[in-house]
Amino acid sequence: MRILIVGGSDAGISAALRIRELDRATEVSVLLADDFPNWSICGLPYYLSGETPRWQSLAHRTEFDGIDVLRSHRVESIDPTLHRVTAATKDRRIELSYDRLILGTGAVPVRPDLPGINLPGVYVLHTMNDALTVNDALETRPEARTAVIIGAGYIGLEMAEALAHRGLKVTVISRSNPVFPTVDAAFGRAMEEELERHDVRILVGCSVTAVERLQGSLRVCHGIGLGEAADLVIVATGTRPDTRLARDAGLALGQNGAITVDRAMRTSASDVFAAGDCVQTWHRMLERDAWLPLGTTSHKQGRIAGETALGGNRLFEGSVGTQVVKLFDLVMARTGLLDREALAAGFDPLTVESQAWDHKAYYPGARELRVRITGDRQTGRLLGAQIIGPWKAEVAKRIDIYATALFHTMSVDGVNDIDLSYAPPFSSPWDPVQIAAQAWSARQTLGTPS
Amino acid sequence: MRILIVGGSDAGISAALRIRELDRATEVSVLLADDFPNWSICGLPYYLSGETPRWQSLAHRTEFDGIDVLRSHRVESIDPTLHRVTAATKDRRIELSYDRLILGTGAVPVRPDLPGINLPGVYVLHTMNDALTVNDALETRPEARTAVIIGAGYIGLEMAEALAHRGLKVTVISRSNPVFPTVDAAFGRAMEEELERHDVRILVGCSVTAVERLQGSLRVCHGIGLGEAADLVIVATGTRPDTRLARDAGLALGQNGAITVDRAMRTSASDVFAAGDCVQTWHRMLERDAWLPLGTTSHKQGRIAGETALGGNRLFEGSVGTQVVKLFDLVMARTGLLDREALAAGFDPLTVESQAWDHKAYYPGARELRVRITGDRQTGRLLGAQIIGPWKAEVAKRIDIYATALFHTMSVDGVNDIDLSYAPPFSSPWDPVQIAAQAWSARQTLGTPS
Numbered sequence: 001m002r003i004l005i006v007g008g009s010d011a012g013i014s015a016a017l018r019i020r021e022l023d024r025a026t027e028v029s030v031l032l033a034d035d036f037p038n039w040s041i042c043g044l045p046y047y048l049s050g051e052t053p054r055w056q057s058l059a060h061r062t063e064f065d066g067i068d069v070l071r072s073h074r075v076e077s078i079d080p081t082l083h084r085v086t087a088a089t090k091d092r093r094i095e096l097s098y099d100r101l102i103l104g105t106g107a108v109p110v111r112p113d114l115p116g117i118n119l120p121g122v123y124v125l126h127t128m129n130d131a132l133t134v135n136d137a138l139e140t141r142p143e144a145r146t147a148v149i150i151g152a153g154y155i156g157l158e159m160a161e162a163l164a165h166r167g168l169k170v171t172v173i174s175r176s177n178p179v180f181p182t183v184d185a186a187f188g189r190a191m192e193e194e195l196e197r198h199d200v201r202i203l204v205g206c207s208v209t210a211v212e213r214l215q216g217s218l219r220v221c222h223g224i225g226l227g228e229a230a231d232l233v234i235v236a237t238g239t240r241p242d243t244r245l246a247r248d249a250g251l252a253l254g255q256n257g258a259i260t261v262d263r264a265m266r267t268s269a270s271d272v273f274a275a276g277d278c279v280q281t282w283h284r285m286l287e288r289d290a291w292l293p294l295g296t297t298s299h300k301q302g303r304i305a306g307e308t309a310l311g312g313n314r315l316f317e318g319s320v321g322t323q324v325v326k327l328f329d330l331v332m333a334r335t336g337l338l339d340r341e342a343l344a345a346g347f348d349p350l351t352v353e354s355q356a357w358d359h360k361a362y363y364p365g366a367r368e369l370r371v372r373i374t375g376d377r378q379t380g381r382l383l384g385a386q387i388i389g390p391w392k393a394e395v396a397k398r399i400d401i402y403a404t405a406l407f408h409t410m411s412v413d414g415v416n417d418i419d420l421s422y423a424p425p426f427s428s429p430w431d432p433v434q435i436a437a438q439a440w441s442a443r444q445t446l447g448t449p450s
Numbered sequence: 451m452r453i454l455i456v457g458g459s460d461a462g463i464s465a466a467l468r469i470r471e472l473d474r475a476t477e478v479s480v481l482l483a484d485d486f487p488n489w490s491i492c493g494l495p496y497y498l499s500g501e502t503p504r505w506q507s508l509a510h511r512t513e514f515d516g517i518d519v520l521r522s523h524r525v526e527s528i529d530p531t532l533h534r535v536t537a538a539t540k541d542r543r544i545e546l547s548y549d550r551l552i553l554g555t556g557a558v559p560v561r562p563d564l565p566g567i568n569l570p571g572v573y574v575l576h577t578m579n580d581a582l583t584v585n586d587a588l589e590t591r592p593e594a595r596t597a598v599i600i601g602a603g604y605i606g607l608e609m610a611e612a613l614a615h616r617g618l619k620v621t622v623i624s625r626s627n628p629v630f631p632t633v634d635a636a637f638g639r640a641m642e643e644e645l646e647r648h649d650v651r652i653l654v655g656c657s658v659t660a661v662e663r664l665q666g667s668l669r670v671c672h673g674i675g676l677g678e679a680a681d682l683v684i685v686a687t688g689t690r691p692d693t694r695l696a697r698d699a700g701l702a703l704g705q706n707g708a709i710t711v712d713r714a715m716r717t718s719a720s721d722v723f724a725a726g727d728c729v730q731t732w733h734r735m736l737e738r739d740a741w742l743p744l745g746t747t748s749h750k751q752g753r754i755a756g757e758t759a760l761g762g763n764r765l766f767e768g769s770v771g772t773q774v775v776k777l778f779d780l781v782m783a784r785t786g787l788l789d790r791e792a793l794a795a796g797f798d799p800l801t802v803e804s805q806a807w808d809h810k811a812y813y814p815g816a817r818e819l820r821v822r823i824t825g826d827r828q829t830g831r832l833l834g835a836q837i838i839g840p841w842k843a844e845v846a847k848r849i850d851i852y853a854t855a856l857f858h859t860m861s862v863d864g865v866n867d868i869d870l871s872y873a874p875p876f877s878s879p880w881d882p883v884q885i886a887a888q889a890w891s892a893r894q895t896l897g898t899p900s
Binding site for chain 1: 460471490492493496497501502504507508510734744745746747748749750753767768769770771772773774775776781783785810811812813814841842844846847848849850851853854855856857858866867868869870871872873874875876877879880881892
């Protein structure tokens with residue numbers, strides 16, 4: 001049997017590795033458009049900041065034992081009926097047949113349709129090549145002092161930190177107010193304070209109207225007569241699923257344009273599977289498909305797609321939307337639904353914020369965590385959690401306790417029953433995740449505030 | 451209604467606080483033998499190390515709004531029939547009647563029955579008064595240079611670090627080989643290396659036979675002609691439940707001498723409840739009672755005892771034995787069953803060790819974690835996990851992910867389905883807890899090694 005995989009990032013390589021792990025006999029080929037199989041795209045900001053000096057170290061792996069990795073093979077079309085794929089290399093076009101096909105074509109960055117958005121000096125950051133291009137630009141123009149970042153989501157803020165770390169004067173232009181609309185506004189404001197503490201300028205509630213040339217440099221316009229000079233502009237306004245191949249091949253797509261798959265990662269075409277940022281993702285809380293592009297999900301789905309392609313019957317158990325970001329000395333993490341998302345999904349949400357020390361205050365270095373729990377007022381069910389706190393205060397793995405609780409449909413109050421670890425350097429006898437659960441329950445008991 | 455609580459540590463105070471939270475009308479009195487209500491006993495080593503300079507800051511809380519806290523009231527007897535308690539204060543004996551009684555009498559340290567074990571200069575460390583006594587001894591004898599610690603469990607090793615931190619030359623005498631038998635030997639040896647790296651001497655597989663006076667100092671003997679000179683000796687050889695009052699009152703005790711309670715924390719006597727280190731604890735993995743004295747459990751059980759005393763119907767959901775300890779720069783955590791414990795409980799355990807970076811290796815500061823997963827070979831069920839790694843690598847909250855998984859009877863393989871957080875400074879797209887799960891599954895699939 002021959003399995004072809006289109007896309008050499010998280011989903012595609014995870015599928016290939018899983019196939020190799022389960023079955024040494026099947027022939028597995030991965031076709032990727034560039035030369036970077038299984039690169040850590042999440043690491044690009046750290047390469048550009050200088051914290052990861054060698055771009056080569058961003059490779060998740062460099063050995064692909066028993067997997068035929070076809071670099072610089074851009075797939076041009078898929079024929080699901082004939083089980084055939086056409087790919088272009090630098091100098092020729094080839095046809096490859098398959099028994100099973102796995103699509104892991106990922107996502108592509110969205111450049112807003114604005115005048116000047118494609119000028120030299122305006123970059124997106126989505127691939128290893130993008131990162132090398134930006135790095136070249138910075139190295140060949142050491143006089144570059146100012147950067148404007150358009151967009152204040154994960155990539156935008158991580159790049160703000162990265163370029164500030166590299167010594168540039170950074171301005172972030174955020175359409176949302178406050179920045180980082182993926183968390184509650186109270187925490188978005190805390191992130192703004194952290195940015196300002198590190199001399200990053202922020203313009204919130206601000207829409208870019210154009211990018212112009214300005215005396216060998218650039219100017220990012222955001223209103224009549226208003227604009228920010230920039231030697232470098234990063235556009236980080238989001239991504240969309242890369243589904244041109246799937247669409248042309250007649251595969252069913254969902255409302256958000258992502259490939260429709262079932263929980264075994266089967267597409268609408270027989271013998272064609274898909275995983276990662278290009279597919280609709282089963283949301284475990286919403287109990288419906290959503291588009292939630294995350295590396296963790298890509299790895300999980302790729303692994304399942306590989307298993308399904310071999311005839312296995314494992315299902316993707318769903319995402320609960322767990323995410324974490326480090327911003328200078330601050331860590332922001334979330335899992336599950338925000339209040340507004342829960343409301344839209346038909347729950348009766350109550351969100352309560354509480355504070356707790358990350359470990360016993362008498363032990364040196366205790367720092368405060370802020371926790372926001374969202375639960376259903378009627379049923380007491382845990383719906384989501386957000387934590388903001390300092391780096392090295394176990395914020396990331398604390399959100400994972402909630403993520404595991406959400407996975408099991410726990411009640412907020414039930415979190416108090418979990419036997420969590422404690423010693424004074426790490427926690428309190430009630431961990432902050434439990435203190436927050438108790439604060440939520442106390443408020444729920446008081447009834448609905450008017 | 452009047453509720454009396456005997457014991458002012460974690461269990462007793464948690465019960466009192468819960469009663470106060472749920473019902474402002476009930477009269478609540480806490481009787482405690484000493485003057486330290488709700489002190490953090492786990493913090494004693496950090497006071498003695500000097501890291502927590504003020505002993506007063508070890509108080510979990512100092513406000514007991516609406517709770518009648520009776521310090522220096524040593525309860526002498528309980529009459530469950532007449533619903534009456536006799537207590538002695540410094541100068542008199544009083545009788546108190548109750549409608550409901552909650553016992554949180556805790557545990558007492560065990561001094562092995564050895565010649566010289568009660569000599570001046572030989573200490574146990576279990577109460578605030580013990581800690582103040584040891585501190586006085588060190589302050590009034592600044593010439594004290596050497597300490598011997600008998601016992602290599604939690605208290606023993608934490609005290610080794612504490613006294614080494616304070617500048618003493620420390621020797622730990624451990625009956626087990628290696629130290630810290632509560633984890634697998636491979637990890638016990640790693641802890642020995644950490645102790646030795648910090649100039650703590652260790653004698654393993656070594657039984658103390660006597661303590662002798664030696665020229666104004668002490669000598670801890672451990673064999674014919676063998677002994678260690680010490681200015682200070684700490685005995686940390688374990689504890690037993692403090693159940694004299696319960697026994698005298700005719701309450702049923704379990705095999706290990708702890709008070710028998712149901713999962714609502716009811717004792718065998720009507721209107722008498724008990725919680726914390728003095729009771730048998732429901733073990734969620736073993737599905738039977740065990741004696742597992744832990745502060746986290748005391749808080750949970752105390753809270754439930756308080757609720758039951760008010761007529762509530764919440765049950766204690768059980769312990770899975772989650773524990774964590776910091777030893778210099780090393781963190782050791784466990785949850786669930788060790789291989790030998792699982793075997794004794796009738797499982798068919800397989801334990802697999804794996805290693806993983808705490809976060810992406812390309813991001814500065816990545817350190818290696820060692821994870822040992824124990825699962826059932828037949829069913830694939832997760833039975834337990836141990837993690838050892840450096841401080842500040844989120845070891846404690848990673849064990850909590852397993853603890854939460856154990857709480858929900860997950861399979862080892864199921865851990866891969868949990869939507870855990872990822873960004874390069876915190877983890878990998880598969881968290882180390884998942885990499886370890888995959889390593890376990892790969893070994894399970896290979897079948898039973900001969």
